[in-house]
Amino acid sequence: MNHNPKFHLWSRTISLLIDIMFVLSITHLSYLLILQFFDVNFLTLLFIEFPSYYLICYWFLEGRTLAKIITGIQVASKKSGELARLQIIMREVAGKFIILLIIPFYLIKEIAFPIKPVLLFGGIGYILFIVIISIVFPSFFKITWWELISSTKTIRSKVTNSTWKVKSVIILTCIYSITIILKIYPFLVHPQKIKYEFHPEYSNNFKIKEYTDYILSNSQDQVDYIFGLFEKYDLVVLCERMHSEYTQYELISKIISDKRFPGTVGNLYTECGSSSYQDELNEYLNTKFINEDSLDKATAYLQRNSNAIWPLWTNTNLFDLLKHVNTLNNGLADSLKINWYFTDLPVNWSEMSPLVYRKQTRRKRDEEMASRIITEYKEKIIKKKHRRKGLVVMNFRHAYGLIRDDMGNKIDHPFNSNTAAILMDTFPEKVCNIMINTISFKLGLIFTPIQNGKWDKAFSLLGNPNVGFDFENSPFGQDKFDAFIGNSARGLRYTDVFTGFVFCNPLEKHFHKTGFPYMLDNFEDTLINRAKSVNLAYSEKWKISIENYKRNETCKGYIKHASLVNLCNGSIEYATLYNTIVNIGFSIVAFLTMIITLFIYKI
Numbered sequence: 001m002n003h004n005p006k007f008h009l010w011s012r013t014i015s016l017l018i019d020i021m022f023v024l025s026i027t028h029l030s031y032l033l034i035l036q037f038f039d040v041n042f043l044t045l046l047f048i049e050f051p052s053y054y055l056i057c058y059w060f061l062e063g064r065t066l067a068k069i070i071t072g073i074q075v076a077s078k079k080s081g082e083l084a085r086l087q088i089i090m091r092e093v094a095g096k097f098i099i100l101l102i103i104p105f106y107l108i109k110e111i112a113f114p115i116k117p118v119l120l121f122g123g124i125g126y127i128l129f130i131v132i133i134s135i136v137f138p139s140f141f142k143i144t145w146w147e148l149i150s151s152t153k154t155i156r157s158k159v160t161n162s163t164w165k166v167k168s169v170i171i172l173t174c175i176y177s178i179t180i181i182l183k184i185y186p187f188l189v190h191p192q193k194i195k196y197e198f199h200p201e202y203s204n205n206f207k208i209k210e211y212t213d214y215i216l217s218n219s220q221d222q223v224d225y226i227f228g229l230f231e232k233y234d235l236v237v238l239c240e241r242m243h244s245e246y247t248q249y250e251l252i253s254k255i256i257s258d259k260r261f262p263g264t265v266g267n268l269y270t271e272c273g274s275s276s277y278q279d280e281l282n283e284y285l286n287t288k289f290i291n292e293d294s295l296d297k298a299t300a301y302l303q304r305n306s307n308a309i310w311p312l313w314t315n316t317n318l319f320d321l322l323k324h325v326n327t328l329n330n331g332l333a334d335s336l337k338i339n340w341y342f343t344d345l346p347v348n349w350s351e352m353s354p355l356v357y358r359k360q361t362r363r364k365r366d367e368e369m370a371s372r373i374i375t376e377y378k379e380k381i382i383k384k385k386h387r388r389k390g391l392v393v394m395n396f397r398h399a400y401g402l403i404r405d406d407m408g409n410k411i412d413h414p415f416n417s418n419t420a421a422i423l424m425d426t427f428p429e430k431v432c433n434i435m436i437n438t439i440s441f442k443l444g445l446i447f448t449p450i451q452n453g454k455w456d457k458a459f460s461l462l463g464n465p466n467v468g469f470d471f472e473n474s475p476f477g478q479d480k481f482d483a484f485i486g487n488s489a490r491g492l493r494y495t496d497v498f499t500g501f502v503f504c505n506p507l508e509k510h511f512h513k514t515g516f517p518y519m520l521d522n523f524e525d526t527l528i529n530r531a532k533s534v535n536l537a538y539s540e541k542w543k544i545s546i547e548n549y550k551r552n553e554t555c556k557g558y559i560k561h562a563s564l565v566n567l568c569n570g571s572i573e574y575a576t577l578y579n580t581i582v583n584i585g586f587s588i589v590a591f592l593t594m595i596i597t598l599f600i601y602k603i
Helices: 009-035 042-060 066-071 085-115 119-141 145-150 162-189 206-218 222-230 247-257 260-265 275-285 292-305 316-330 354-361 365-382 419-426 450-461 524-534 536-551 553-558 576-602
Strands: 073-077 152-156 235-240 267-274 339-344 390-395 431-436 467-470 500-502 511-513 569-571
Touching: 009 042, 009 066, 009 073, 009 162, 009 576, 042 085, 066 073, 066 162, 066 576, 085 145, 145 152, 162 576, 206 450, 206 467, 222 235, 222 247, 222 260, 222 431, 222 467, 222 500, 235 247, 235 419, 247 260, 247 316, 247 390, 260 390, 267 275, 267 316, 267 365, 275 292, 275 316, 275 339, 292 316, 339 365, 354 524, 365 390, 365 419, 390 419, 419 431, 524 536
Parallel strands: 235 390, 235 431, 267 339, 267 390, 431 500
Antiparallel strands: 073 152, 467 500, 511 569
8 A cells, every 4th residue: 555645643643542551551560470579660661561562563563563453554664665674673772762762761860850850840841752753743744753764654554354453452452451450459449548558569579588587687676776876876867757747756756755865865956946946945845834725825836936937837746746845854854854956947927028938948958957956066065065966857858868979988969968968977977867667759749659669568568567777788778769859869779868767657557637726826817927928829828728727626626725636637648649640540541542442443
């Protein structure tokens, strides 16, 4: 048949969709199979199977794929009509795989990510590039890039054998159906799993034993592990999870409540809290309140006013920790009372405006927080020669450690401007940092499990023990660092970023609490005015939030009184967005593709 001058754009577009969904389905099925025995990366598997599918199909099906058989088109040589194997390689490996996939993927990864952590925008740009090259370019130039370099063309199929068309429909339909069932079945049986369990779950394969054996042989109770670190280091930095997650503060409370803390450590430094309110904090920690209600009021006043970035810090965990330390101090001698230092930026909300707020948020927070800790450590602890150690609580990247080369020398790396890294550089061998089990931000707000769930699986097999251990010489520490979004994490292992690891409750037991007694009592107008300093839209959001608090019976105590039974809280739905996109979303597209395939076949 002669080459269609209208280019068969519709047939080619539909064929591309069917083939892409088929390859993704096959990759998912093979990923599940291989994962039963070995550790495997889905993206690596996809990059292998995608070109392999086209190469095999074109070699053995006369320039056709399963989709092209159904849509009635095929690839042929421009000159002879017979498709040579070299042309297939040039078309699929050089033209598509390298130029269309690998090079743009590399450029986005290397250029877009270092500018700012926008994986979402990078992903959209990647998809748009493929769409433009695959569809828009051919519609204008009547030829694709890969056809140009391989001297091939797309024509109406010369093969009229209907048997292969039936076989293709059966193969595609079966693969789509199996994939859809495997992806959505767990959520049909247990709908709540879509919120709390990443699917597919990491398998109990041969690799897991190395991790479970290490946990059994080298770990110890999480609190004992932390105090073991204090025997070697002066400052122990804990890497906080999402700010609102509550169970991590139960761990912090356990550490502070341990009789070893006031006697040998005695100092707490937190990212939460502006250094401008240090005097108010000191007074609060050393005041014995007459009853619970007066303690709640004082705690609410301190938390409402002491945040350096947000008009109101609503997380319950900080409120409860403040109360807890105040109560501990009431039972301790003056020489043993716990010192707590706010380290965040100085702030004066009465003089805040949108312009001042923009300047506030653009300050080098890590340097200033580190400087605050360094000053207190040097001037108020070392000089007194008393309880010179301290527990430092920093969130996310602020707790990432000093990145060094193979010789142990500090290198030029974005992580080295973080608070913990600055502390490590200032006080060599006196600072360590500990990661608390959490989720990965490598896909931004699409949370994923660390190491695709391998770590969580290892702990699950052992009953999720709350333990701690060093990353050095451990299989955990040798794993690729995948907790952070962006190119700066590339090439790092967990032992390069953290000293050790603490497991504190599995992901499904993580939950958040927001709100506290007297949170909005005589504070509504002040809060709205502060929110205007951020922007008007943020102020409007707070107006809506306040109304929601007023309507919620379980939250009314945050506004007027402290007699609360229930708190506004809930389990953290880490897996919702991931499962919605990767499993439910994919299944919907695969189902629609299957319908299109059957529709075309009947035509």
